[in-house]
Amino acid sequence: GMDEEAQTAHVSWDKATLAPVDRLRSDRADSPTPGLVEGTEPGAAVQKSAMFVHAQSFEDLTAEAEKATGKEENPDESGECAEELQVLVGEKNIEEQHNRDGSPQGRTKEEDVSSETWRSHRKHVFVLSEAGKPIYTRYGTEEALSSTMGVMMALVSFVEADKNIIRSVHADGCKVVFLAKSPLVLVGVTQTCQSEKELLRELHYIYYQIVSLLTLTQLNHIFQHKQNYDLRRLLAGSEYLTDNLLHRLERDPGLLLSAVTCLPLANSARDVVSSSLQAAKAKNLVFSILLAGDRLVTLVRKKDQFLHHIDLHLVFNLVGSSSSFREGEGWTPICLPKFNTAGFFHAHISYLEPASELCLILVSTDREDFFNMSDCKQRFLERLSKRSAYQALKEALKCPSYSMEQVGIPELRHFLYKSKSSGLYTSPEFPFVYQSDEEQERLMGLYQELHSHLHYPTRPLRFYYRCGETENLLAWVTNGFELYLCFSPLSTKALAVSAVNKLLKWIRKEEDRLFILCPLTY
Amino acid sequence: MSARKTSFTDKRTKNGTSKYVLERCASVNEYYDIVFKVMLLGDSSVGKTCVLVRFKDGAFLGGNFIATVGIDFRNKVVEVDNVKVKLQIWDTAGQERFRSVTHAYYRDAQALLLLYDITSKPSFDNIRAWLTEIHDYAQKDVVIMLLGNKSDLAAERVVKKEDGEKLAKEYGVPFMETSAKTGINVELAFLAIAKELKHRATQQPNEPKFQIHDYIESQKQTSGCCGLK
Numbered sequence: 001g002m003d004e005e006a007q008t009a010h011v012s013w014d015k016a017t018l019a020p021v022d023r024l025r026s027d028r029a030d031s032p033t034p035g036l037v038e039g040t041e042p043g044a045a046v047q048k049s050a051m052f053v054h055a056q057s058f059e060d061l062t063a064e065a066e067k068a069t070g071k072e073e074n075p076d077e078s079g080e081c082a083e084e085l086q087v088l089v090g091e092k093n094i095e096e097q098h099n100r101d102g103s104p105q106g107r108t109k110e111e112d113v114s115s116e117t118w119r120s121h122r123k124h125v126f127v128l129s130e131a132g133k134p135i136y137t138r139y140g141t142e143e144a145l146s147s148t149m150g151v152m153m154a155l156v157s158f159v160e161a162d163k164n165i166i167r168s169v170h171a172d173g174c175k176v177v178f179l180a181k182s183p184l185v186l187v188g189v190t191q192t193c194q195s196e197k198e199l200l201r202e203l204h205y206i207y208y209q210i211v212s213l214l215t216l217t218q219l220n221h222i223f224q225h226k227q228n229y230d231l232r233r234l235l236a237g238s239e240y241l242t243d244n245l246l247h248r249l250e251r252d253p254g255l256l257l258s259a260v261t262c263l264p265l266a267n268s269a270r271d272v273v274s275s276s277l278q279a280a281k282a283k284n285l286v287f288s289i290l291l292a293g294d295r296l297v298t299l300v301r302k303k304d305q306f307l308h309h310i311d312l313h314l315v316f317n318l319v320g321s322s323s324s325f326r327e328g329e330g331w332t333p334i335c336l337p338k339f340n341t342a343g344f345f346h347a348h349i350s351y352l353e354p355a356s357e358l359c360l361i362l363v364s365t366d367r368e369d370f371f372n373m374s375d376c377k378q379r380f381l382e383r384l385s386k387r388s389a390y391q392a393l394k395e396a397l398k399c400p401s402y403s404m405e406q407v408g409i410p411e412l413r414h415f416l417y418k419s420k421s422s423g424l425y426t427s428p429e430f431p432f433v434y435q436s437d438e439e440q441e442r443l444m445g446l447y448q449e450l451h452s453h454l455h456y457p458t459r460p461l462r463f464y465y466r467c468g469e470t471e472n473l474l475a476w477v478t479n480g481f482e483l484y485l486c487f488s489p490l491s492t493k494a495l496a497v498s499a500v501n502k503l504l505k506w507i508r509k510e511e512d513r514l515f516i517l518c519p520l521t522y
Numbered sequence: 523m524s525a526r527k528t529s530f531t532d533k534r535t536k537n538g539t540s541k542y543v544l545e546r547c548a549s550v551n552e553y554y555d556i557v558f559k560v561m562l563l564g565d566s567s568v569g570k571t572c573v574l575v576r577f578k579d580g581a582f583l584g585g586n587f588i589a590t591v592g593i594d595f596r597n598k599v600v601e602v603d604n605v606k607v608k609l610q611i612w613d614t615a616g617q618e619r620f621r622s623v624t625h626a627y628y629r630d631a632q633a634l635l636l637l638y639d640i641t642s643k644p645s646f647d648n649i650r651a652w653l654t655e656i657h658d659y660a661q662k663d664v665v666i667m668l669l670g671n672k673s674d675l676a677a678e679r680v681v682k683k684e685d686g687e688k689l690a691k692e693y694g695v696p697f698m699e700t701s702a703k704t705g706i707n708v709e710l711a712f713l714a715i716a717k718e719l720k721h722r723a724t725q726q727p728n729e730p731k732f733q734i735h736d737y738i739e740s741q742k743q744t745s746g747c748c749g750l751k
Contacts, residue, residue, distance in 0.1 A: 234618060323588055324590045333592065347592075
């Protein structure tokens with residue numbers, strides 16, 4: 001199907017920077033109402049500006065990657081890029097290097113691509129070049145799939161020849177979704193009930209993952225130079241990042257909601273951590289991010305520079321996927337594609353203590369900034385360890401989440417709540433009925449479905465209630481928040497509505513702990 | 523704090539000729555007299571990180587291969603002739619896409635450990651390309667050492683020890699085979715580097731020159747009875 005609206009319907013949300021209206025703490029309503037304006041919902045930042053580029057979640061992903069704020073901050077552009085490209089394309093030992101780099105990776109891909117097991121995987125993802133050369137497959141090896149990917153490229157080209165675009169093929173319980181992002185083509189194949197749009201959203205994430213490793217400028221340059229180039233050479237050793245990202249897409253509500261979640265921490269302690277980080281600044285430092293596992297402790301940014309949640313998820317994925325940062329201090333180039341697809345930032349990545357979950361990421365524009373960043377980390381640590389906040393932070397790590405019992409609404413099993421203006425969400429642990437991986441993934445699938453209904457491009461719903469055999473579901477979107485709830489199948493709609501009110505009150509009461517209300521800039 | 527500052531100014535003022543000032547520096551929990559930067563280079567998966575971990579923690583990283591992302595920076599203090607030498611060790615990713623990042627740090631290094639994998643012919647064949655890069659980007663007086671790693675894997679060996687020796691001789695660099703798994707020659711490699719750098723920095727006019735080749739020859743162990751191919 002050629003749905004034209006897919007190209008026109010979306011609004012470029014990330015052009016608007018996030019600056020909620022000026023207001024005082026006393027403006028915050030005790031009990032949020034449906035007429036709530038954005039920026040006053042539970043979890044919204046108290047101060048003028050929040051941390052992220054304004055992201056209206058779904059639409060944002062289908063929008064084109066574009067250059068965001070702050071041209072002058074764009075790192076490494078012209079000069080250094082040219083040098084890097086020369087290194088990449090012009091080196092004489094190119095061909096030999098391929099063999100070794102491609103070989104011993106830590107994943108088991110030896111799977112017969114003609115087998116039933118291979119075919120029966122719930123979701124396949126393929127990435128290929130416009131010349132039809134395999135770049136990535138989730139299962140099996142790229143070599144074994146070169147003819148399959150050739151066929152995929154033939155389909156894309158065939159439809160393109162008629163000045164048209166192939167979007168999806170539906171056959172035999174299978175959806176095949178295509179995403180052409182020159183110079184790459186991404187193909188998703190699913191046997192689940194996942195909608196085409198959701199799958200497309202995931203393909204975009206994979207695209208950004210690859211761009212974050214190489215920059216779009218480099219990708220374009222490489223394929224202009226050599227159409228037949230085998231990109232696996234440059235991606236060698238990074239396949240696991242794409243594997244893990246696909247895994248996250250199935251399980252992490254943050255990727256679905258276009259939001260991140262925070263480590264629950266007393267407001268006062270978080271403010272001290274933030275200000276310690278704020279004080280440890282340097283000329284080329286753009287973002288300082290402190291993580292506890294997959295949870296944000298705090299984020300300090302340069303004034304007028306906003307991070308996009310997609311970029312932050314790519315950083316999460318990099319840090320979470322690699323034990324290489326566990327010891328010592330890591331220093332790596334990273335492109336944040338929603339900020340700028342043309343250049344690399346340079347990230348200093350290290351854990352505060354060897355066995356700690358606390359990981360500090362300092363993002364600089366200068367690739368020679370390692371020692372400056374290392375120094376920033378030391379200054380942050382010195383400041384932090386002088387204060388009791390560090391102890392409070394370590395205590396908070398012991399309970400990084402909360403249970404539904406603590407929320408105290410018996411008929412409610414689980415929920416996702418996103419504050420739109422802050423780009424932060426909160427969600428409890430999975431309750432007992434969703435203990436197994438399969439059950440958790442099933443629930444995430446249900447949330448995805450609700451999300452699809454709420455964000456349907458032509459006919460978005462504001463409110464959605466569904467009774468099922470195993471659970472009842474409710475989804476509600478207002479100007480201020482998005483809410484997804486899961487109830488016992490014995491619950492009623494009236495109970496569900498009253499639970500929403502109780503829940504919003506509870507979140508309001510706990511917002512100091514669950515959200516970052518005072519984001520800082522250097 | 524002072525330790526870091528010192529190393530930083532060293533980098534700035536040093537120009538091959540100036541001597542390091544011996545000054546006991548206190549870091550958060552370690553004392554040292556002198557600091558040097560050492561970089562590990564070589565193709566992806568030759569065992570750079572494993573060699574480093576063996577040296578630093580005396581352990582072997584078994585299990586799945588975990589590619590280093592970008593550059594990884596660690597410190598270890600060793601004692602050479604009653605002088606505490608802090609080695610700042612840069613472990614680099616072997617993957618090609620990180621090449622330009624590592625280039626930027628070559629010139630800071632005083633010593634380079636260049637590794638290949640004795641079970642991988644391409645990793646050995648690429649050593650010449652690595653040496654060319656070193657020539658292009660590193661300091662002229664950088665100490666280079668060639669290491670043939672994974673010497674415990676005798677059955678899978680494809681690069682003869684003599685080939686390693688021959689290549690090392692051609693470029694005039696010291697050579698030995700190492701095993702991060704058994705630990706053979708790993709400590710020696712770093713110690714020889716530390717000794718050489720320490721002697722260079724503190725040598726008195728009447729003192730004899732430290733002979734790194736002789737030192738290694740006298741200390742190194744062969745990789746076992748069946749490794750004599």
